[in-house]
Amino acid sequence: MDNFLKILSDNPRLSNAQIAAMTGLSEDEVGERIASLEREGVICGYKTVINWEKLEQTDKVTAIIELKVTPRKDTGFEAIAEEIMSFDEVESVSLMSGGYDFSVCVTGRTFQEIALFVAKRLAPIDSVTSTTTTFILKKYKEDGMILSAQSDERGADVL
Amino acid sequence: MNYNDLINRTAHAIPPSGIRRFFDIAAEMEEVISLSVGEPDFLTPWHVRDVAIDSLQKGRTGYSPNRGFTALCREICHYYKRKFDLDYDFSTDVIVTVGGSEAIDLAVRALINPGDEVLVPQPSFVCYDPIARLAGAKAVPIVTHREDEFRLTAEALRECITERTKLLILPFPNNPTGAVMRREHLEKIADVLRETNILVLADEIYSELTYNGQPHVSIASIAGMKERTIVVNGFSKSYAMTGWRLGYALGPKEIISIMTKIHQYAIMCAPTTSQHAAIEALRNGDEDIAKMREEYDLRRKLVVRGFRELGLDCFEPEGAFYVFPSISSTGMTSEEFCEKLLKEKHVAVVPGNAFGECGEGYIRVSYAYSTAHINEALRRIGQFLKEENNSQQLV
Numbered sequence: 417m418d419n420f421l422k423i424l425s426d427n428p429r430l431s432n433a434q435i436a437a438m439t440g441l442s443e444d445e446v447g448e449r450i451a452s453l454e455r456e457g458v459i460c461g462y463k464t465v466i467n468w469e470k471l472e473q474t475d476k477v478t479a480i481i482e483l484k485v486t487p488r489k490d491t492g493f494e495a496i497a498e499e500i501m502s503f504d505e506v507e508s509v510s511l512m513s514g515g516y517d518f519s520v521c522v523t524g525r526t527f528q529e530i531a532l533f534v535a536k537r538l539a540p541i542d543s544v545t546s547t548t549t550t551f552i553l554k555k556y557k558e559d560g561m562i563l564s565a566q567s568d569e570r571g572a573d574v575l
Numbered sequence: 576m577n578y579n580d581l582i583n584r585t586a587h588a589i590p591p592s593g594i595r596r597f598f599d600i601a602a603e604m605e606e607v608i609s610l611s612v613g614e615p616d617f618l619t620p621w622h623v624r625d626v627a628i629d630s631l632q633k634g635r636t637g638y639s640p641n642r643g644f645t646a647l648c649r650e651i652c653h654y655y656k657r658k659f660d661l662d663y664d665f666s667t668d669v670i671v672t673v674g675g676s677e678a679i680d681l682a683v684r685a686l687i688n689p690g691d692e693v694l695v696p697q698p699s700f701v702c703y704d705p706i707a708r709l710a711g712a713k714a715v716p717i718v719t720h721r722e723d724e725f726r727l728t729a730e731a732l733r734e735c736i737t738e739r740t741k742l743l744i745l746p747f748p749n750n751p752t753g754a755v756m757r758r759e760h761l762e763k764i765a766d767v768l769r770e771t772n773i774l775v776l777a778d779e780i781y782s783e784l785t786y787n788g789q790p791h792v793s794i795a796s797i798a799g800m801k802e803r804t805i806v807v808n809g810f811s812k813s814y815a816m817t818g819w820r821l822g823y824a825l826g827p828k829e830i831i832s833i834m835t836k837i838h839q840y841a842i843m844c845a846p847t848t849s850q851h852a853a854i855e856a857l858r859n860g861d862e863d864i865a866k867m868r869e870e871y872d873l874r875r876k877l878v879v880r881g882f883r884e885l886g887l888d889c890f891e892p893e894g895a896f897y898v899f900p901s902i903s904s905t906g907m908t909s910e911e912f913c914e915k916l917l918k919e920k921h922v923a924v925v926p927g928n929a930f931g932e933c934g935e936g937y938i939r940v941s942y943a944y945s946t947a948h949i950n951e952a953l954r955r956i957g958q959f960l961k962e963e964n965n966s967q968q969l970v
Contacts, residue, residue: 423873427946430877434950437880438873570612 420449421458428462467563469554475525478507478555481534482548483518485541493517496543505533516548527551589705594929597913601923608952609923609944613750615815615896616943617870620863623814623856630851639847641839643671643823647850650857651823658782659793661801667828670835671845671853675780675809675822680706681834682776682805682824683742687712691741696727697931698899699746700778712741718933721890721901725754729763736767742774745794748781751930751939752899753875753892755785758792765797774830775804780822781895783813783864786872789893795825802827810849812895813864814856819849871896874942874949881953882940885960896943899927903936905963913938919962920955 423430423438430438432446439446453459468476483500487493493511500520501509507521520538524530531549539547555563579587601607618624642648648665655661663669672678679702683693689711695703697716704714717735719725727745745764747756756764768775775794782791795804809822824834838844856863875892882889882900889900902912909926916922927937942949 430946430950434877434880438876440876568609568612568616570614570616 421453424450424459465559465561465563467555467558469563476523477525477527477530478521478523478552479527479530479534480550480552481520481522481538482516482550483520483538483544484546485517485543486545487517488543496541499541500538503533503537505530505537516546585708585711589708592701592929594925597910597917597923597926600914601917604917604921607917607921607923608948608955610940610942610949610952611923611925612941612943613897614817614943615812615867616945617815617867619814619816619819619852620856620860622859623816623852623863626855627848627852630848635847635851637847639671639844639850641844642669642835643845644847644850644854647671647854647857650854651825654857655793655806655825659791659796661793661796661806661825663825664828668831669823669825670831670838671850672809672822672824672838673842673845674811674820675778675807676702677838677842677845678807678809678822678824678834679703679776679778681837682807682826682830683707683710683712684837685830685833686742686774688741690739692737692739694732694735694740694743694773695931696744696746696749698725698749698751698927698934698937699744699930700750701930703744703746707742713739715740716931716933718931719752719754721888724890725749725752725899726756726760727764728760729767732764732767736771736773740771740773742776743768744776744778746778748785748791748894750781750895751897751925751927751934751937752890753895753897754890755789755791755894756794757789758797761792761794761797761800765794765800768803769799773803775800777804777806779806779808781812782808784868784871784896785894786868786875787893791894805830810853810856814853814860815863815867816849816852816856819846819852821845821849821853871942874944874946877946878940878942878949878953881949885953885957887960896941898940898942899934899937900940901937905960906967907963909935909938915963916956916959920959922952922955922959 420439423435433443436443436446468474485496488495497509500506505522505524507523510519512519522530522533524533534547534549538544557563648669651669652663652665655663683706687710691712692715693707693712695714695716696719707714715735717731719727747754777794779793785791793806795801795806805824805826807824810816810819878898879889879891887900887902889898892898905912909928913924913926925939927934927939
C-alpha cells in the first residue's frame with residue numbers, strides 16, 4: 417500500500433489506467449483503492465504546486481506566525497488549533513516542539529493585510545500569549561519541488 | 576595540407592555517428608522534450624559523492640596502481656561473488672578502467688590480430704563495430720529478431736562462425752532493445768562456444784537493471800565459460816555515475832595482464848577520485864540500486880503501455896532503461912519518423928538504425944526521465960501518429 421501511495425503522490429496527473437499498468441492492478445481496482453483511501457482520510461486532497469512569483473502581478477504574500485499559547489484546561493491545544501484553522505487566510509497549522517507552540521502559515525494580498533489579520537484575529541484569541549510574524553520573501557522549494565526552472569544538462573549526443 | 580592522405584585510413588573510413596545531424600537539429604530547437612539520452616536521470620548517491628569529496632580534502636590526488644586500487648579490485652571481486660557467484664582473484668583477474676568503454680577497447684586490442692572476426696549481435700550499442708575495426712578486425716553483425724525477443728540464438732551464432740572468428744560480443748541486458756539472456760538461453764550459446772576457441776566479451780553494464788524479479792545471469796557462471804569470457808561492467812548505469820568514467824574488466828589473468836599492459840601505456844590509471852567513490856558505492860550502494868531499479872520499473876511499465884495504447888508494437892523489455900517500439904506500421908523509415916517527430920512535435924527519440932541496420936523500423940526511447948516528462952512526450956507522439964494517420968487517409 418505504501419508503494420501505491422508513493423506512486424500517487426509522485427504522479428498525481430496519471431490516469432487510473434496508467435497507474436494500473438504500473439502497479440499490475442486492474443483499472444477498477446485502482447479506482448476503488450483510491451476511493452477507499454479518500455474515504456478513510458488517508459488521501460486528503462489534490463493540489464497543484466504553483467510558483468506564484470512567476471506571475472507578473474503577484475498579489476500573494478505569505479507569512480509564518482509563531483504563536484505562544486496557554487493550553488486550555490480541558491481541551492489542551494486541540495480547541496485552540498481548531499479555532500485558528502477555521503480562518504480562510506490560514507494555509508497550515510502545526511503544533512511545534514521548542515520555543516513556541518503553533519506555527520501558522522497565513523496568506524494575504526499585502527503585508528498590511530496579514531499584519532491586520534494577526535492583530536485582529538489571531539492575537540485576540542483566548543489563550544494566545546504572544547505572536548511573532550515572519551514574512552516569506554522568496555520560495556525556493558515547496559512540497560519537494562524546486563520552483564526555479566531546471567534544465568536537463570545530460571549530454572544529448574551520448575548514446 | 577591534405578590531411579586525408581595523412582590520417583589513418585581505418586579511422587577515416589569509419590562513418591561519423593548517423594545521429595549527429597539529428598542532435599544538431601534538436602539543439603537548435605526550443606521546448607524540445609527528449610527521450611533520447613542513455614544515462615540515468617538520478618544523481619550519484621550522496622554518500623558516494625561525499626567519499627569522493629573527502630578523498631580530495633585529504634589530498635588523495637595522485638595516481639593509483641595501473642590496474643586500480645587494491646581495495647577497489649577486492650570490492651569488485653566481492654561484488655561478483657555476491658551477485659553472480661563468480662570467483663575472481665583480486666590480484667590478477669581484474670582491471671579498473673576509464674568507463675566500461677575503455678575495458679571493451681582494451682579487451683579487443685588485447686585479442687585481435689589483423690583479419691580476425693568479431694561477432695556483434697545487433698541492434699546493440701554503437702561502439703563495438705568501430706573499436707573492432709580500429710583494432711584491425713572485421714566486425715560481423717548477427718541480427719537478433721523481435722520474434723526471439725531480441726535474444727541471441729544458438730542457430731544465428733553458429734551461422735556466423737568462421738575459422739577467423741575470434742570474439743563474440745555479448746551485450747545483454749541490451750541497449751537499445753532491453754532484451755535479456757536468461758540462464759537457459761546462455762546455456763545454448765555456451766554449448767556452441769565450448770566446441771570452439773572463441774572468446775566472449777560480456778558487456779554487463781546494465782546487469783543491475785533487470786525487471787520481473789529475474790536477476791542478471793553472467794555467461795561466465797555457465798559451466799566451462801569462465802575461462803573463455805571477459806566480463807565488462809562499470810558504475811555508470813547502476814550507480815548513476817556516468818561522468819565519473821569508471822568501469823572494469825574481469826577475466827583470465829593471461830588476458831587481463833595484456834589489457835593492463837596496454838592500459839599502462841595508453842591511460843596510466845583510471846581517475847583516482849572516482850575509484851574512491853566506487854569503493855563506497857560497492858560497499859554501501861545496494862539500497863540505492865534497488866530504489867532506482869524500482870523507479871525505472873514503474874516507468875518501464877508506463878512507457879510500454881503508452882506505446883501499445885498508441886497502436887505501436889512494443890516488445891516488453893526486461894532490462895536496461897529503453898523501450899524499442901516498432902514504427903514500421905507508419906510506413907516511414909526510422910530516420911524519417913524521428914526527424915518528422917522532432918520537427919513537428921519537438922520530441923527527440925533515437926532512430927533504431929543507429930544501432931545497426933537491423934534496427935531499421937524501430938525507435939529507441941529512453942525512460943530515464945520523470946513520469947511527467949514521459950507522459951508529455953507520449954501525448955505528443957500520440958498527436959503525431961494521429962495526424963500522420965489522417966494525412967495518409969487523405970492521400
